[in-house]
Amino acid sequence: MSSFFQRVYRVVRRIPPGKVATYGQIAALLGYPRAARTVGWAMHALPEDSDVPWQRVINAQGRISTSWQEHDVSHQQRLLEAEGIVFGADGRVDLAAFGWEGLTWPEIDELQRGEAESSLD
DNA sequence: ACAATGACATAAG
DNA sequence: GCTTATGCCATTG
Numbered sequence: 456m457s458s459f460f461q462r463v464y465r466v467v468r469r470i471p472p473g474k475v476a477t478y479g480q481i482a483a484l485l486g487y488p489r490a491a492r493t494v495g496w497a498m499h500a501l502p503e504d505s506d507v508p509w510q511r512v513i514n515a516q517g518r519i520s521t522s523w524q525e526h527d528v529s530h531q532q533r534l535l536e537a538e539g540i541v542f543g544a545d546g547r548v549d550l551a552a553f554g555w556e557g558l559t560w561p562e563i564d565e566l567q568r569g570e571a572e573s574s575l576d
Numbered sequence: 577a578c579a580a581t582g583a584c585a586t587a588a589g
Numbered sequence: 590g591c592t593t594a595t596g597c598c599a600t601t602g
Contacts, residue, residue, distance in 0.1 A: 459599060478584050482598085489597040491584035496600070498583050514584060521583050531583095545590095581601085589593080 459485070463497040465566060469558060470511045473539040475548055476555040477515045484558060495520075510534040511555075517548040 462485050470476050478491040478498075487493070498509045510531045514520040519528045532542055540553050558566065 457600070482584085487598065489585080490599070492582060492597065493584090493599045495583040496581085496598090500600090501583095509583085512583080515586085519583085579602090585596085587595085
C-alpha cells in the first residue's frame with residue numbers, strides 16, 4: 456500500500472466518534488491542502504475489513520458525497536447517526552457543531568513519529 | 577514518462 | 590440553491 460494512503464487512514468482513525476471531517480481537511484493535515492480528491496480515492500480503495508471510520512469523512516458542504524453504490528448514502532448516514540451525528544432536513548451535517556477540530560500539534564507529531572516506526576497498520 | 581481517473585474544493589453562471 | 594467549469598494530486602494502466 457502506498458504511503459499516502461496509509462497516512463490518510465492514520466489520520467481518519469484519529470477522528471473521534473460523533474465528529475466528522477472533510478476530505479480537504481484531512482489532506483491539509485497531511486500537508487497537501489489541495490489533495491482532497493486523492494483522499495477520496497483513498498477512501499474508495501479502503502478494504503471493508505479495515506478499522507478506518509471512513510463514514511466520518513464527508514465533503515466540505517457537510518454532505519455525503521459517496522457514490523459507492525453498493526452501499527448507498529443512507530448506509531453511511533445511518534452509521535453516523537448511530538454515533539450521535541444529526542443530519543439536517545436536506546441531508547446535511549452542521550459542521551460547526553459536529554465538525555472535527557483536527558489534530559493538535561503534539562498529535563500530529565505523534566502521528567509522524569508513529570508513521571516512521573511502524574509501517575504496518 | 578504520458579494520459580486518464582476520481583467518495584473533492586471552489587468560483588462562476 | 591443547483592449546475593458547470595477549472596484546478597489539484599496521487600494512483601494506475
